[in-house]
Amino acid sequence: MTYPTTVRRRRSRVSAVAAALMLVPAVIAPPSAYPLAISAALVLAVAILAWPVGRVTLGLAAGSAAALSLAMDLGYFGEPGLALLWSPFELAALLVLLVRVIRWMPTPGVAPIGALTGAAAILFPLRFTLHDPGSGLSESVFLVALAVFPAVCAAGVGLYLRALESRRVRAVQQARRQQRLEVAADLHDFVAHEVTGIVLESQSAQLEELAPKEYRELLVRIEQAGQRALGSMDRTVAALRTAEEEGGVSPSTRQHGLADLSELVDRFAATSTAEVRLSLAADTLDAASRETQDTAYRVVLEALTNIRRHAAHAGRVEIVVHRVEDGAVEIIVVNDAGSGRAVTRRGGGAGLAGLAARVSALGGSLDAGPHDQSWRVVCRLPAGS
DSSP, X not given: OOOOHHHHHHXXXXXXXXXXXXXXXXXXXXXXXXXXXXXXXXXXXXXXXXXOBTTBOHHHHHHHHHHHHHHHHHHOXXXXXXXXXXXXXXXXXXXXXXXXXXXXXXHHHHHHHXXXXXXXXXXXXXXXXXXXXXXXXXXXXXXXXXXXXXHHHHHHHXXXXXXXXXXXXXXXXXXXXXXXXXXXXXXXXXIHHHHHHHHXXXXXXXXXXXXXXXXXXXXXXXXXXXXXXXXXXXXXXXXXXHHHHHTSOOOOSOOOOGGGHHHHHHHHHHTOSSEEEEEEOTHHHHHSOHXXXXXXXXXXXXXXXXXXXXXXXXXXXXXXXXXXXXXXXXXEEEEEOSTXXXXXXXXXXXXXXXXXXXXXXXXXXXXXXXXXXXXXEEEEEOOOO
């Protein structure tokens, strides 16, 4: 556990005051009470302080305090009545220390240190019974048995808090993993799409001579694609910074809707030799939820990116978005191979494989494969609320 500096200072002051209060009564007590006061002061300070302190860890401090308390149980030979003054405070400190050990110590050391601290709390009554002439074995067993209950309760509290902390850590790890997946998806969906267009534009310019006007138009398109890619990366970085500052996970850097498909298709058509057609049913714009629309946009984006990569000579690309009988939104993207070549490409691209999990989580389906000498991507998504 990492404590803020203010918490450390406050705990240090409280522990110093508590230890001093334990030592003050020893001034007017017989010399045999000094070990009792020192033991209670040290155990109480260890239970309050924020660990680690320098190179001293919680495990080392708790183990030393518990060993000192056990040594006092066996080695104190003063008047048993004197122990009554400090015993409640030391026993309470041992129970608090047991909770802290079980909650915060790393797994390899929690069992031995927890057992030692628990034993110090359970065997604490021996400090009275072992050195009282009027007490025997039965009194020792009875009082130790009574001490088991608070020790078990303290251990239970520590285990419960440790379980809560473990769940919190797992939740944070899962959230960070989800954040990394979201960032990877955004970079793949948006940045890779624009970079692919830049690469294809550059390659096409190397294959044929272009007029000065065409070169300028080419450079403008490359510049615009680069700016969009940089904008996507800027939004991703901004989302990561916001999530880090807020201690949570930012969702997607930006949500797109079905209304954005026209601009996406126009950009694709401007850099493609294919005949591109978009059919977008008006009733899908208001019926689908934002998450459904964003996922549908990503599916079309990934399908067009794969066409650029794997079917750059496609002669026809058709995108259809409409509602089906059950109210779901269906997205179909079809392209031929172009130049009379048959479609032999396997798989739907790594991006589509990742989108399939996202679509499935929404209760939809995604299929990609050859269809009548063409390549077809079919996605069906529930409209949502």
